[in-house]
Amino acid sequence: MAAPRLFRPAARLLSSRLSAPRRPAFPQSACAPSILRFRGYATEGGVKEVTVRDALNEALAEELETNPKTFILGEEVAQYNGAYKVTRGLLDRFGPKRVIDTPITEAGFCGLAVGAALAGLHPVCEFMTFNFAMQAIDQIINSAAKTHYMSGGIQPCNVTFRGPNGFAAGVAAQHSQDYSAWYGSIPGLKVVSPWSSEDAKGLLKAAIRDPNPVVVLENELLYGQAFPMSEAAQKDDFVLPIGKAKIERPGKDLTIVSLSRCVGLSLNAAAELKQKYGVEAEVINLRSVKPLDVETIVQSLKKTGRIMCVESGFPMFGVSSEILALAMEYGFDYLTAPAVRVTGAEVPTPYAVGLEQMSFPQVDTILGQATKLLRL
Amino acid sequence: MTLDVFKEDDKLFSVPIAEDSFDTYHLDPPPYSVETTKRELKQLYHDMTLIRRMELAADGLYKDRKIRGFCHLSTGQEAVAVGIEHALTKHDKLITAYRSHGFTLMRGGTVKSIIGELLGRREGISYGKGGSMHMFCESFFGGNGIVGASVPVGAGIAFAQQYNDANNVTIDLYGDGAANQGQVHEAFNMAKLWNLPVIFGCENNKYGMGTSVERASAMTEYYKRGQYIPGLRINGMDVLAVLSAVRYGKNFVQAGNGPLVYEYLTYRYAGHSMSDPGIAYRSREELKEQRANDPISNLKERLIEWGVFSEEDAKTIDKNVRSKVNDEVAEAEKMAEPETKLDILFEDIYVRGSEPQQRRGRTIDETYYRG
Numbered sequence: 001m002a003a004p005r006l007f008r009p010a011a012r013l014l015s016s017r018l019s020a021p022r023r024p025a026f027p028q029s030a031c032a033p034s035i036l037r038f039r040g041y042a043t044e045g046g047v048k049e050v051t052v053r054d055a056l057n058e059a060l061a062e063e064l065e066t067n068p069k070t071f072i073l074g075e076e077v078a079q080y081n082g083a084y085k086v087t088r089g090l091l092d093r094f095g096p097k098r099v100i101d102t103p104i105t106e107a108g109f110c111g112l113a114v115g116a117a118l119a120g121l122h123p124v125c126e127f128m129t130f131n132f133a134m135q136a137i138d139q140i141i142n143s144a145a146k147t148h149y150m151s152g153g154i155q156p157c158n159v160t161f162r163g164p165n166g167f168a169a170g171v172a173a174q175h176s177q178d179y180s181a182w183y184g185s186i187p188g189l190k191v192v193s194p195w196s197s198e199d200a201k202g203l204l205k206a207a208i209r210d211p212n213p214v215v216v217l218e219n220e221l222l223y224g225q226a227f228p229m230s231e232a233a234q235k236d237d238f239v240l241p242i243g244k245a246k247i248e249r250p251g252k253d254l255t256i257v258s259l260s261r262c263v264g265l266s267l268n269a270a271a272e273l274k275q276k277y278g279v280e281a282e283v284i285n286l287r288s289v290k291p292l293d294v295e296t297i298v299q300s301l302k303k304t305g306r307i308m309c310v311e312s313g314f315p316m317f318g319v320s321s322e323i324l325a326l327a328m329e330y331g332f333d334y335l336t337a338p339a340v341r342v343t344g345a346e347v348p349t350p351y352a353v354g355l356e357q358m359s360f361p362q363v364d365t366i367l368g369q370a371t372k373l374l375r376l
Numbered sequence: 377m378t379l380d381v382f383k384e385d386d387k388l389f390s391v392p393i394a395e396d397s398f399d400t401y402h403l404d405p406p407p408y409s410v411e412t413t414k415r416e417l418k419q420l421y422h423d424m425t426l427i428r429r430m431e432l433a434a435d436g437l438y439k440d441r442k443i444r445g446f447c448h449l450s451t452g453q454e455a456v457a458v459g460i461e462h463a464l465t466k467h468d469k470l471i472t473a474y475r476s477h478g479f480t481l482m483r484g485g486t487v488k489s490i491i492g493e494l495l496g497r498r499e500g501i502s503y504g505k506g507g508s509m510h511m512f513c514e515s516f517f518g519g520n521g522i523v524g525a526s527v528p529v530g531a532g533i534a535f536a537q538q539y540n541d542a543n544n545v546t547i548d549l550y551g552d553g554a555a556n557q558g559q560v561h562e563a564f565n566m567a568k569l570w571n572l573p574v575i576f577g578c579e580n581n582k583y584g585m586g587t588s589v590e591r592a593s594a595m596t597e598y599y600k601r602g603q604y605i606p607g608l609r610i611n612g613m614d615v616l617a618v619l620s621a622v623r624y625g626k627n628f629v630q631a632g633n634g635p636l637v638y639e640y641l642t643y644r645y646a647g648h649s650m651s652d653p654g655i656a657y658r659s660r661e662e663l664k665e666q667r668a669n670d671p672i673s674n675l676k677e678r679l680i681e682w683g684v685f686s687e688e689d690a691k692t693i694d695k696n697v698r699s700k701v702n703d704e705v706a707e708a709e710k711m712a713e714p715e716t717k718l719d720i721l722f723e724d725i726y727v728r729g730s731e732p733q734q735r736r737g738r739t740i741d742e743t744y745y746r747g
Contacts, residue, residue, distance in 0.1 A: 075585070075587075076585055076586055076587060079586065079587070079591075079657065080585070080586035080587070080656065080657065083585070101587060101591060101592075103553070103556040103584070103587075103592040103593065104523045104524070104553040104554060104556060104557065104584050104585075104592070105524075105556045105557055105558065106557075107557075107558055108556075108558060131521075131522070132522065132523070134522075135522065135524075135525070135557075168445070169444055169445060170444025170445025170446075170496075170507065171445040171446050171507070172445065172505075172506055172507040172508075172509060172510055172521070173505075173506075173510070174509070174510070174520075174521035174522055175445075175446070175509075175521055315736045315737075315738075316736065340739075340740070341739075341740075342738055342739050343736075343738055343739075344738065345721065345722075345735075345736065345737045345738050345742065346722075346725075346735050346736045346737070347721055347722060347725055347735070348725065350504065350505045350714075350721065351444075351445070351493075351496050351502075351504060351505055351506055351507030351510075352496035352497070352498075352504035352505070352713055352714045353444060353496055353713070354713055354714060354715075354716040355504065355505070355714055355716060355720065355721050357716070358716050358718075358721050358737070358738075359721065359738075360738070361738055365738050365739060368739070368741075369739050369741075372741075
């Protein structure tokens with residue numbers, strides 16, 4: 001142990017120079033969900049139907065309102081009110097300094113957002129879709145995700161990347177890809193994937209407040225869908241914790257782990273399982289891809305003994321591959337049947353409607369696998 | 377003015393081009409006249425009308441909810457696709473972005489194969505796999521959906537032509553929105569560095585989606601964007617100006633002078649895609665003014681003036697084109713959809729004969745195995 005001792009004085013010098021002021025710890029309370037503080041949901045009367053689009057819009061507006069360091073930039077976010085109208089009205093309300101139309105130059109404006117974050121701002125970088133973020137993925141991974149570590153914790157990067165992810169209707173291969181697994185595999189990133197309006201608002205706000213680079217994978221097909229939103233979630237301090245899954249439907253016979261739009265399909269399948277076979281499936285909405293809520297998944301599988309993952313990414317090396325591996329690592333002794341996955345097919349998304357449907361999980365695909373798994 | 381037009385359809389003669397058709401950058405202007413024939417002039421008119429009619433048919437089918445997803449129409453921009461094609465041979469190559477129906481037709485696609493693709497049919501030009509943005513045929517490299525990404529690919533096509541000692545040219549097209557993408561400039565650099573036979577072409581229709589060029593570009597003279605590459609701005613609403621410019625550029629490039637950066641000033645009548653009404657960011661007056669400068673009527677008036685054809689001849693062409701498009705759309709609508717079988721789903725992901733034996737569908741039961 002001679003060598004480390006030799007270096008110790010210099011190390012001590014360095015650590016004293018860089019200690020408290022350069023690496024302030026992030027106050028956890030900033031991201032604590034308000035439901036923890038307000039104790040539970042409001043009465044039925046306070047519940048309101050809100051679309052995912054409006055929930056995201058509300059989250060952005062509230063964060064722009066409260067945090068002067070936050071601004072949003074991206075293609076068509078300002079004057080056109082957003083390609084998918086998520087940023088509607090924000091330019092009028094917050095002006096062109098805070099809501100910025102960029103040229104169609106993803107690598108450029110993504111890099112610029114990362115730079116602004118390194119310099120202390122809290123940018124929200126919208127990609128018209130995550131398909132176009134592939135143009136900028138080097139900035140997301142090499143410039144944003146790794147810098148804090150490479151700098152030995154000196155240089156944080158509080159940036160949020162958001163936009164629709166996954167397939168939409170009839171837009172073919174270059175515009176229909178699910179990047180959950182791509183970003184989920186990168187240390188230094190946090191990745192969330194909302195399904196409902198509460199998810200959308202709470203997770204986007206948490207992402208903006210989180211001091212790390214966070215990728216928010218939304219879904220175009222969900223934007224127009226309305227979900228009930230509790231009174232607590234309607235408040236401007238509503239945030240959801242990143243890394244916590246939500247049990248959308250409790251059950252005892254089968255655990256279905258899902259994310260984003262597939263949560264809705266899984267719930268429909270669970271309802272059919274109940275109706276046709278009297279089976280109670282537990283549906284877990286992951287909410288967060290990274291960090292993954294392993295505890296909730298494993299607790300559930302210990303209860304049900306069977307696990308199925310439903311997602312729309314490519315099957316190989318994907319989110320469900322990971323969850324199945326975790327199920328084996330942590331829950332092997334509790335499994336009463338091999339774990340099962342329902343995923344997108346291993347094919348660039350075809351344009352024709354029939355083929356497109358064959359490429360992504362449908363309710364009957366989930367149902368078919370569940371009945372097999374349960375030997376119904 | 378009446379030109380001395382030969383009675384015979386195939387005799388060469390010269391027609392003038394307006395003096396304000398070109399702006400140059402480190403380049404002598406192309407000739408202000410085009411050597412052509414009556415047959416070719418009529419063909420130019422026919423081809424533009426055919427694209428217009430086909431796009432309008434697509435517009436109708438989309439509104440009837442028969443076409444899904446994205447559908448980017450090129451109404452108003454026909455002179456660019458037609459003018460370029462008539463300056464090329466089928467050995468020359470062309471690549472463009474997602475506003476590709478007109479180019480597909482000019483490069484050798486048929487109305488029914490294009491409409492069939494838009495309808496997602498098995499006999500569509502990409503067998504129903506690609507849709508509006510992804511159509512390909514010989515010497516035409518698509519139909520590309522990612523803004524700017526096709527530009528270095530086009531430089532690569534030109535590289536292959538040079539590598540193979542093929543004395544041909546690649547037309548590498550992108551929009552004014554894409555012109556700001558970094559990789560466009562990376563492609564410029566390599567093309568000039570290696571003297572590649574490519575004519576970059578910015579179709580400047582004045583809006584990248586809903587953003588006007590002034591709000592997206594620090595410098596909107598796209599023909600000067602090559603900096604060290606000579607450039608030319610062309611009135612893209614005049615098919616003859618486009619024809620003259622591309623013929624001239626092709627000779628320039630084939631003589632070993634290296635790449636060119638062209639800018640075709642044009643205008644799209646429709647929105648960016650079918651979901652964009654295209655009126656939120658531009659005024660009705662502007663649209664009206666631009667429609668008064670229609671590339672098809674422009675040419676028609678001159679052809680009548682020059683005695684190339686009569687108003688009646690033009691009407692006959694219009695009528696024939698309309699019935700051809702109607703017939704082919706009807707045929708396309710009768711085409712079958714691709715069968716929803718794993719054989720069809722997984723076909724052509726890899727080159728035939730080189731496929732992995734096993735592909736995975738949505739579930740383990742849908743594993744596709746071909747021994």
